[in-house]
Amino acid sequence: MNQDELKKAVGIKSVDFIKSNSVVGLGTGSTVYYMIEELGKRYQNGDITNIVGVATSSRSQKQAESLGIPMKDLNDVEHIDLTIDGADQIDKNFQGIKGGGAAHLLEKMVATNSHQNIWIVDQSKMADELGSFPLPIEIIPFGYEKTFNDLKSENLKPEFRLDENGNRVLTHNKNYVIDLKVGSIKHPHILADWLDHQVGVVAHGLFLDLVNKIVVGYDDGPKVIECR
Numbered sequence: 001m002n003q004d005e006l007k008k009a010v011g012i013k014s015v016d017f018i019k020s021n022s023v024v025g026l027g028t029g030s031t032v033y034y035m036i037e038e039l040g041k042r043y044q045n046g047d048i049t050n051i052v053g054v055a056t057s058s059r060s061q062k063q064a065e066s067l068g069i070p071m072k073d074l075n076d077v078e079h080i081d082l083t084i085d086g087a088d089q090i091d092k093n094f095q096g097i098k099g100g101g102a103a104h105l106l107e108k109m110v111a112t113n114s115h116q117n118i119w120i121v122d123q124s125k126m127a128d129e130l131g132s133f134p135l136p137i138e139i140i141p142f143g144y145e146k147t148f149n150d151l152k153s154e155n156l157k158p159e160f161r162l163d164e165n166g167n168r169v170l171t172h173n174k175n176y177v178i179d180l181k182v183g184s185i186k187h188p189h190i191l192a193d194w195l196d197h198q199v200g201v202v203a204h205g206l207f208l209d210l211v212n213k214i215v216v217g218y219d220d221g222p223k224v225i226e227c228r
C-alpha cells in the first residue's frame, strides 16, 4: 500500500471509535480528510446519529459542513468526547509532534478540551525519538526578530516557514510559523517547558502525555495501540 492508501485505511478505521450522541473534535490534515469523509458517510446513512463536530481548521470545518455534519465552535460545547487528529511524528513513549499543517494551536486547544484523543498515522510517522521532523512553533509577529534570536541562541535552529511564493506562512490567527530543525529531541518535556515560557511563542507542536490511542497504518492493515 502507498502512503495515501495507509492514511485512508486509518482514517476509515478510526471512525469505529466515534459514538452516536457525542461531540467530536475534528483534526486537520490529509489523514484526517479521510476520517471526516468516512464520518460524513456514516452520518448520512444513519450509522452514527446525533453528533456535533468541533473543527481545528477552516479546511476541516468546510469539509464537515459540506457533508452535512452539524458543527459548533469550541466556545459552544461543554466538552469534547473524542478528538481524532493526525500527527507528524510519534516516539516510542507516544509523545508527538504536530503542526505540519500549521494548525497546532487550534489542535492543541481542541485536544486539551477532549476527554479522549486518538491520532491516526501511517507507519512512517512512528519513530524511536522525536526531532527528525522539524518542530513547528507559532510566534506572534510583534518583535519576531527577538523571538527568533532567542530560539537561535538556544541552538534550536529556527527557520521561518515560507509558502511557494517565498512569503512567511501565516496561521489561522495571522501569526508566523517557525520550524525548529533540531534533528533530535532527547528531552521533549524540558524543551516544551522552555517553549511554554517564551512570551512571543503562542504555541509549539510538542503534544505530550495527551494521546489515548493511536491507529497506525501498516501494509497488513491498521493497528490500534492503547497508550494511556
Ligand SMILES: O=C(CO)[C@H](O)[C@H](O)COP(=O)(O)O
Binding pocket: 027, 028, 029, 030, 031, 032, 085, 086, 087, 088, 097, 098, 099, 100, 101, 102, 103, 104, 107
Ligand atoms: O498537525 C497537523 C496539522 O497541523 C497534522 O495533523 C499533521 O501535520 C499530519 O498531517 P497529515 O495527516 O497530512 O500527514
